[in-house]
Every structure is written in structure tokens, then in C-alpha cells.
Amino acid sequence: MNWNQDFDVVYGSSQQSRVVLNDLASQLRDAGIKGTFYIGYPVMASADSSLTVDALLASQTPGLVAFHFFEEGQNYQEAQDRLFYVLESNLARHESLRTGRKLGVVVNIVSIFPEGQVPEDTIDDYLVASPNNIQHVLDNAVGIQDEYLYRKLCAAIQRVTTIKPSKKRQNVQRADSKGSVLRKIEKDIANLDRWQKSAAIETPEGPQRIRGLAGSGKTVVLALKAAYLHTQHPDWNIAVTFYTRSLYQQFRDLIERFTLEHMGDMPDWQKLHIVHSWGSSASEGLYSIACDAVNISPINYVSAKNRYGSVRAFAGVCDELAAVLKGKQLDVYDVVLIDEAQDLPQSFFRIVDAIIKQPKRIIWAYDELQNLSDAGMASTPELFGRDLSLINAPNSPQQDIILPVCYRNTPWALTLAHALGFGLFREANLVQHFDEPSLWMDIGYVVESGHLEEGQQVTLVRAPHSYPHFYSSLLEPSDALVSATFNSNDEQYAWIAEQVERNIKEEELDPDDILVILPNAISQKDEYLSLRRHLDSRGLTSNLAGVTNDRDIFSQSGSITVSGIYRAKGNEAPMVYMANSHYCSVGHEMIRLRNILFTGITRSRGWVRLTGVGAEMEMLQKEIDQVVGSDYKLKFRIPTQPELESVRQINRDRTAHERSQIRKAEKSLEEILELMRSGVISPDAMPQLNAIFREIKIRKSDE
Amino acid sequence: MTPKQLIKTILSTCQDLASEGLVTFFNSQIEVAAGERTIVTYPNRTGSTTRVLPFGSLEQYLAWLRNCEFTCLLFDHSLIRVSYECAGDAILGHNLLYWPCPVEFADHVDDWRDLTDAIEIYLKSPSEAGEIFTMTLRSPMRFDFDPGRDGEDHPLVHLHSQFRDTRIHVHQPMCFQAFIKMIFRTFYASKWHKYAFIGQFHEQKISHNPGEWEPTAHYLQLYWT
Numbered sequence: 001m002n003w004n005q006d007f008d009v010v011y012g013s014s015q016q017s018r019v020v021l022n023d024l025a026s027q028l029r030d031a032g033i034k035g036t037f038y039i040g041y042p043v044m045a046s047a048d049s050s051l052t053v054d055a056l057l058a059s060q061t062p063g064l065v066a067f068h069f070f071e072e073g074q075n076y077q078e079a080q081d082r083l084f085y086v087l088e089s090n091l092a093r094h095e096s097l098r099t100g101r102k103l104g105v106v107v108n109i110v111s112i113f114p115e116g117q118v119p120e121d122t123i124d125d126y127l128v129a130s131p132n133n134i135q136h137v138l139d140n141a142v143g144i145q146d147e148y149l150y151r152k153l154c155a156a157i158q159r160v161t162t163i164k165p166s167k168k169r170q171n172v173q174r175a176d177s178k179g180s181v182l183r184k185i186e187k188d189i190a191n192l193d194r195w196q197k198s199a200a201i202e203t204p205e206g207p208q209r210i211r212g213l214a215g216s217g218k219t220v221v222l223a224l225k226a227a228y229l230h231t232q233h234p235d236w237n238i239a240v241t242f243y244t245r246s247l248y249q250q251f252r253d254l255i256e257r258f259t260l261e262h263m264g265d266m267p268d269w270q271k272l273h274i275v276h277s278w279g280s281s282a283s284e285g286l287y288s289i290a291c292d293a294v295n296i297s298p299i300n301y302v303s304a305k306n307r308y309g310s311v312r313a314f315a316g317v318c319d320e321l322a323a324v325l326k327g328k329q330l331d332v333y334d335v336v337l338i339d340e341a342q343d344l345p346q347s348f349f350r351i352v353d354a355i356i357k358q359p360k361r362i363i364w365a366y367d368e369l370q371n372l373s374d375a376g377m378a379s380t381p382e383l384f385g386r387d388l389s390l391i392n393a394p395n396s397p398q399q400d401i402i403l404p405v406c407y408r409n410t411p412w413a414l415t416l417a418h419a420l421g422f423g424l425f426r427e428a429n430l431v432q433h434f435d436e437p438s439l440w441m442d443i444g445y446v447v448e449s450g451h452l453e454e455g456q457q458v459t460l461v462r463a464p465h466s467y468p469h470f471y472s473s474l475l476e477p478s479d480a481l482v483s484a485t486f487n488s489n490d491e492q493y494a495w496i497a498e499q500v501e502r503n504i505k506e507e508e509l510d511p512d513d514i515l516v517i518l519p520n521a522i523s524q525k526d527e528y529l530s531l532r533r534h535l536d537s538r539g540l541t542s543n544l545a546g547v548t549n550d551r552d553i554f555s556q557s558g559s560i561t562v563s564g565i566y567r568a569k570g571n572e573a574p575m576v577y578m579a580n581s582h583y584c585s586v587g588h589e590m591i592r593l594r595n596i597l598f599t600g601i602t603r604s605r606g607w608v609r610l611t612g613v614g615a616e617m618e619m620l621q622k623e624i625d626q627v628v629g630s631d632y633k634l635k636f637r638i639p640t641q642p643e644l645e646s647v648r649q650i651n652r653d654r655t656a657h658e659r660s661q662i663r664k665a666e667k668s669l670e671e672i673l674e675l676m677r678s679g680v681i682s683p684d685a686m687p688q689l690n691a692i693f694r695e696i697k698i699r700k701s702d703e
Numbered sequence: 704m705t706p707k708q709l710i711k712t713i714l715s716t717c718q719d720l721a722s723e724g725l726v727t728f729f730n731s732q733i734e735v736a737a738g739e740r741t742i743v744t745y746p747n748r749t750g751s752t753t754r755v756l757p758f759g760s761l762e763q764y765l766a767w768l769r770n771c772e773f774t775c776l777l778f779d780h781s782l783i784r785v786s787y788e789c790a791g792d793a794i795l796g797h798n799l800l801y802w803p804c805p806v807e808f809a810d811h812v813d814d815w816r817d818l819t820d821a822i823e824i825y826l827k828s829p830s831e832a833g834e835i836f837t838m839t840l841r842s843p844m845r846f847d848f849d850p851g852r853d854g855e856d857h858p859l860v861h862l863h864s865q866f867r868d869t870r871i872h873v874h875q876p877m878c879f880q881a882f883i884k885m886i887f888r889t890f891y892a893s894k895w896h897k898y899a900f901i902g903q904f905h906e907q908k909i910s911h912n913p914g915e916w917e918p919t920a921h922y923l924q925l926y927w928t
Contacts, residue, residue: 302821525728529721533714536731548730548771549748551816 014040035059179508215408421598582612
């Protein structure tokens with residue numbers, strides 16, 4: 001990443017006039033300064049007090065500059081001293097910013113006076129300016145020569161180094177091991193990028209949508225945002241909610257670290273609520289909180305499952321509550337931040353809409369491709385059931401933000417995940433596609449050839465800016481992504497156990513760096529027992545996440561994590577084994593199956609191993625080979641809208657009744673085949689069979 | 704039987720039962736050093752925190768189920784936890800628990816996570832759980848073989864049931880297979896007859912008083928004194 005490339009403005013909340021601040025930002029931009037200009041960012045605090053700096057510039061030239069806006073009757077030198085002390089003492093806590101006993105970065109403070117009121121008799125260290133001569137004053141500021149020091153300063157200001165501490169990895173001895181590569185990767189991911197900065201700090205007076213690929217930092221951004229809003233507005237009631245239970249601990253840790261560093265104190269958990277979207281009998285959720293607000297009893301999961309079935313259980317109870325809340329305005333929260341919004345029912349948003357105060361600061365982050373059902377993400381008006389548009393006005397906090405850089409996945413894994421997720425190279429029709437082809441650009445692809453239009457051939461590749469540079473220098477595609485087909489499950493699990501042992505003993509990964517995903521939720525316990533037999537025989541300790549350990553915990557030190565796909569969502573690991581991939585190769589509900597595959601692959605922070613069994617895996621292997629063989633370029637024809645409607649219909653999730661019909665039909669076909677083989681029936685005597693063949697033929701020719 | 708052989712035997716017995724759907728989940732037993740002896744036991748993930756819960760309480764059943772602290776879980780969510788104390792190839796003590804599922808569901812429940820959810824609901828609000836299940840109040844049974852504390856009020860082999868301090872004298876200690884046979888023959892007669900392989904599990908003698916051992920009859924025998 002080129003740290004000197006742009007001038008970014010991050011719009012936090014400040015007491016100062018937005019016009020004045022925008023004008024200052026324009027002047028700095030016009031002066032050709034490269035860096036980040038924070039408006040109202042609570043960058044620093046002393047041990048016992050917190051402070052919001054109205055405007056702070058982090059750049060190599062003119063350096064680190066805090067702006068102080070003079071107020072009538074104020075002693076500007078005292079104000080500068082206080083700002084200086086708070087900034088310097090805070091930065092000095094970062095070892096990487098110290099040079100010997102001193103802070104390696106000079107803290108420049110500039111007081112801005114109204115035109116005509118700038119004091120003339122100033123002391124050298126105190127920089128003063130009027131709105132019209134800021135450029136001139138900045139010539140006297142002390143810049144940062146050392147780029148490494150500048151990067152460390154950015155990380156310190158953004159707090160990401162301490163918010164996401166990397167493992168120490170003291171067992172790593174060899175420079176070429178996977179453990180060593182991982183250490184380098186973890187060290188490099190420290191700073192927020194420009195999109196993340198905006199998403200974390202900017203909060204409009206109204207709803208905000210944050211879209212991003214898996215691994216683009218949505219959860220970290222939401223946690224930072226919650227902590228930022230909490231420190232800025234300690235009296236606000238803020239809720240952070242999500243779909244995957246195991247995210248609770250992640251959110252709590254992130255918010256706690258940030259608040260502790262910023263305020264020098266723990267968050268006030270009475271005001272900042274981290275709650276599951278539904279909750280359980282033991283802990284409240286946003287749904288149950290909303291029920292309490294209207295004095296109705298929340299429906300528990302077991303009852304809901306009985307009433308609506310497991311897939312629609314939450315949607316069912318949310319629909320009921322949303323109907324009760326319709327037209328009501330309950331001021332329970334000032335802000336609600338929603339992660340994994342793609343997994344939550346539409347009526348959940350209407351519930352949130354009913355319990356949030358004006359101006360309805362609802363912030364939701366989602367990745368449509370991580371949805372494990374076939375339901376696409378609804379539009380904003382559909383979500384809230386009212387006319388609502390998201391506007392990105394200039395010089396204002398953005399309402400619709402896209403995080404285009406994927407930090408978690410290698411470009412190769414992500415390209416493969418998209419190819420398999422959409423079924424671009426299936427022998428049959430593709431499985432799904434965006435309504436709007438230009439979304440490929442939003443998620444970090446560029447057109448190498450062809451046209452990104454309906455009905456047109458196109459070749460897409462990952463844009464160079466869409467992934468961190470270190471993947472290309474530290475990893476080889478052939479090792480980052482390996483697939484293997486086996487004759488039996490036992491053979492597959494034996495191979496996985498052997499590889500896992502090698503990962504730990506020879507390649508210096510820790511057991512908790514390894515995640516094995518089992519895609520079939522129904523059989524996962526049985527599959528785990530079969531896999532564990534092989535892991536046990538090699539002395540490898542494992543956990544089936546949420547089953548053999550606490551359900552709010554995903555991975556544990558010293559243990560390999562095995563997980564079903566639903567529990568794996570929202571989590572990640574450096575080495576991911578997507579076992580039984582053949583489960584997602586063919587079937588009746590292809591959108592759901594391919595989304596499982598997409599979600600599984602995108603859990604990986606480094607290496608992916610796709611394994612599976614039999615002819616179905618061989619079919620999937622062909623798709624994988626096409627992607628690898630084309631050097632990770634996606635060459636395909638964009639479907640037209642009618643084609644898209646057709647594949648959606650074919651690949652949609654089936655109702656319980658349809659599933660039962662399918663099971664019956666499959667059983668009948670098996671019986672027919674058996675009877676034919678045993679000579680009981682002759683195909684000639686069954687005209688229905690010929691009708692089936694004719695129908696298949698017609699469909700093939702249509703395709 | 705050495706600890707490693709014992710672990711292997713328990714595992715293969717569980718696998719056999721799981722292959723017929725009689726066991727829905729099982730853990731690998733682990734070895735824990737205790738001085739010169741070795742304890743073969745289920746994974747104890749929460750340390751001693753759940754031991755302080757009242758014997759036979761719903762809270763205790765829930766905690767063990769939630770933390771997956773058991774040897775195996777039967778098809779009806781009844782729980783089996785076994786520990787053996789070993790020295791070399793001799794078994795010096797045991798602690799064998801069979802806890803029949805204390806609740807009965809209106810509908811079949813596949814996932815024991817649904818079961819723990821339901822019990823949590825019951826503990827918080829019994830009336831709310833009424834539509835989901837009924838309490839059956841079946842007591843756990845724990846068969847202890849404890850030679851070190853043998854005495855008038857503490858028979859060498861005894862059964863704890865209903866109360867923590869009740870020790871019903873039991874004829875002899877049991878190896879894992881004998882324990883499983885006893886459970887199926889006594890409490891699941893139809894399964895016992897349907898799955899003949901259970902009756903064929905090979906039993907190991909546990910010598911608790913050399914010369915007095917007799918083949919077990921696979922049903923609960925109580926000798927009152």
C-alpha cells in the first residue's frame with residue numbers, strides 16, 4: 001500500500017462548524033498534502049481524561065498537526081500545551097514511536113484564529129494562523145522523514161495494532177515455514193485503509209450501510225465505530241448485534257480494548273450493549289429487548305422451531321413482533337449497529353426501526369455472498385418498509401460505504417470462491433449472479449477483456465489494489481490452494497489428519513490456526529467422530545465448535561477447530577480444510593450449497609484445502625481446474641435478466657413439502673433402477689421413462 | 704488392561720453403539736496422571752466448577768451436557784460418564800454414571816443443543832417450558848468401586864442413587880462393556896433384544912477380591928446387608 005498516495009478526510013463528530021472544517025480540509029488538499037485529516041477523531045487520551053481533537057492531520061509532510069480553534073477569552077497557549085501534552089504522552093506509550101528516550105515524532109499544534117485576530121507577538125513553538133494563511137504556517141511544522149515511523153504513527157492513531165494483536169508465535173524457528181509466513185502477514189495488517197477509516201468514524205444523521213467482502217474488516221469497523229460513538233456520546237444507548245453467537249466475544253474484546261485505550265476505562269456496559277440478534281433464555285437479545293419494550297413474552301428458539309421450522313424460526317418470530325410494533329415509536333436506542341445483516345430477516349430491521357430514536361442511526365454491515373440461504377439482501381426501502389434512500393453527499397459522512405479490499409483471503413482463494421459460489425464453470429448452468437453486473441467492480445475485480453454487460457462475454461481478474469501486496473510475495477498460489485479427491489470418507493479424513501499433523505509439526509502452525517469445516521449441518525457430528533478417530537490416532541486434540549466446547553467460543557488454544565458451516569461463519573483461521581466439498585457440488589438447492597462453499601473458502605487467512613469424495617468431487621474438481629488453469633481469471637458470459645430469473649427458480653431453496661417430494665422421487669427412481677437391473681421391469685414397458693429422457697434432452701438443448 | 708487399552712475399548716464400544724444410532728455422540732477418553740496411578744476419564748473442560756452442583760440436580764445434568772463432559776450420550780439424551788483408576792494393567796477403582804434423560808419431550812429432539820436450550824428455559828421459567836417437555840425426575844445412578852474407602856457405611860462397590868450419601872451395595876465392579884450391557888438389559892429391553900451385538904461385547908474381569916469373582920448376569924444386582 002502506498003501510504004503517500006491520497007489525502008483522505010474522515011468525518012467524525014466535532015463541536016466546530018462543519019463549514020470551517022471542510023474549508024480547512026480543502027486548503028490542505030489544495031496544498032498537495034498527502035495523508036489523513038481526521039475531523040473530531042478521539043485520537044488520544046491521557047490516563048485519566050479523554051479528549052476529542054477537532055481536527056488532526058497525520059502526514060509525512062508537514063507531519064503530525066493538531067488544529068486548535070481559538071475561542072473568545074481563551075488562553076491559546078494553555079490550550080496548545082494541553083493538547084500537546086495529551087498527544088505526546090499518549091503517543092509515547094507506543095514503543096515503536098520512540099527514538100531513545102524521546103518521542104520520534106514531533107507533535108505540531110496550530111491555533112486558528114478568526115481573520116484579523118491572529119496575535120502578532122508569538123513564541124516560536126506556538127504556531128498560529130488565520131483561516132487564510134494556514135499553508136504558510138505549516139511550513140514551520142516538523143515533518144516525519146522516516147516512512148516506517150510514519151506508518152507506525154498511523155497505526156497508533158488508528159489503534160488497530162493494539163485492537164487486533166497478532167500472536168507472538170514463539171515456536172517459529174524456520175524462516176520458510178507457514179508459521180513464519182503467518183507472522184509476517186499478521187505484522188503487516190496493522191492500519192485501517194481509507195474506506196475502513198471512513199466506515200469506522202463517519203456516522204451520518206440517519207441510516208448507514210457498509211458493504212464488504214468477507215475479510216474486508218466489517219466486524220472490526222463496527223466494533224471501532226461502537227467504541228468511538230460510546231466515547232463520543234457516553235450517554236447514548238448503543239446496541240451492537242449480530243447473527244453468529246460466537247461473534248459476541250470478538251466484539252466484546254475489540255470494543256473493550258479500544259475503549260480502554262481511548263478512555264483509560266472500561267466501556268459502560270449499561271450503555272453499550274453487545275447482544276445477539278435473538279438471544280437465549282440465559283442471555284437477552286435485541287429481539288427479546290424489543291419484546292420487553294412492548295411487554296410481550298419473547299418466543300424461545302425451541303417453540304419457534306416447532307412453529308416455523310428451523311430455517312424460518314427467527315423470521316417467524318420477528319414477523320410476529322414486527323406486526324405488533326408496526327406504527328409504534330419506542331425510544332430504546334440511540335444507535336444500533338448490525339453485523340451479518342445478510343443473515344437476518346427483513347422484519348428484524350423493522351423491529352430495530354421501531355425501537356430506535358430519531359434520526360434513526362441504524363448501521364448495518366453485510367456481505368450478500370455469505371448468506372447461507374438463497375434470499376438476496378433486500379433493498380433499503382424493502383428492509384424498513386418505507387421510502388428511505390442512502391445518500392453519499394460531498395463533504396459529509398457517507399451513508400453507503402463499500403469496503404473493497406479483502407485482507408483475509410488470498411486473491412486466488414477469493415477468485416476460486418467466487419467462481420464456485422456462482423457456479424461460473426459448471427457443466428450445467430451457472431448457479432447465481434448479481435442483478436447488476438457492475439457489482440463485480442465494487443468487489444474488487446477489473447475487466448481484462450470483453451464487456452461487463454448482460455449477455456456479453458467478459459474476463460475478470462482481481463484488481464491489484466483489492467488485496468494486500470504481501471500475498472504475492474509470501475505465498476505461492478499452488479500452495480495457497482490445494483484440492484484433492486478421495487475414494488472414501490475414511491481415506492479423506494486420514495489425509496486431512498496427516499496434513500494437519502504436518503502443518504503443526506513441520507510447518508510451525510499452531511493447532512488453533514487450523515480449521516476443518518464440515519458443510520453438512522445434519523451429519524456434522526457423525527462426520528466429526530469419523531475425522532476425530534484419525535486425529536486422535538496422531539495425538540491431535542480437536543474440538544467441534546459449539547458442541548464439545550462452550551457455544552460462545554469458537555477456537556481454543558492447543559486444539560484444532562472442527563466446525564459446521566453455520567458456526568464457522570464470522571470466524572476465520574489461517575489454514576482451512578473444507579472437507580466433504582462434494583456435498584456442495586450438485587443438488588437441488590444449488591444457491592444454498594454454493595454459498596456454503598463460498599463461505600467455507602473465505603474463512604481462510606492463508607491456505608485452503610478443498611477435499612471431497614467420489615464422482616461429485618470430481619465434477620467440482622473440474623471447476624477448480626478451470627479456475628487454476630486460466631491463471632485465476634474468470635472468463636464467462638454474463639447472464640441476461642430472464643436467464644437470471646430462470647437459474648434462481650431452478651436453484652432456489654425448496655420448501656419442506658418440495659423436499660419431501662424430491663426425496664420420494666429419488667427413492668422411486670432408485671427402485672426403478674434396481675428393478676430394471678434385476679430384470680423385473682423392462683424399460684420398453686414403461687413409456688414414462690422415455691418421456692423423462694425426452695424432457696431431459698429438450699432441457700439440455702435449451703441450455 | 705492398561706489405560707491405553709481401556710481407552711481403545713471404550714472408544715470402540717462407543718463406535719459400535721454409534722453405528723446403530725444408540726449413541727449420538729461420544730468423547731475420546733483421556734489419561735490423567737494421579738501420582739503413580741492413571742485415571743482414564745472423560746474430558747473435564749470446566750474443572751471442578753460443575754462438581755459443586757447438587758448431585759442429581761437438573762443444573763448438573765445441564766452443565767455436563769452443555770460442556771460436553773461425558774463419555775457418551777445415548778439416543779434418548781441419557782448420559783454416560785465413566786472414569787477408571789488404573790495402575791499398570793490393573794483397575795483399582797471406577798466411577799460409572801448412567802443418568803437417564805430427566806425430561807421427556809413432546810416432539811422428538813435431534814440436537815442436544817435444543818435440549819439444553821429447553822432446560823435453560825425451564826430453569827428460568829418452568830411454566831414456559833410446559834409446552835416443550837415434561838419432567839420425569841429420573842435419578843442418576845453412579846456405580847463406584849472404591850477399595851481405598853471400604854467400610855461398613857461405604858461398601859467396596861456401591862450404587863449412588865437419589866441421594867449423594869446413599870450407597871447401595873453392589874455385587875462386583877464392572878468393566879465398561881459390562882456396564883453398557885447392564886444399562887441396555889435393565890433399562891432398554893427392546894433395544895437389548897433388537898441389537899444382539901450388545902450382548903456379545905467381550906467382558907474383562909476386574910479383580911476386586913481374587914478368587915471371588917463370578918460372571919455377571921448383566922442386570923442390576925443388589926445385595927442387602
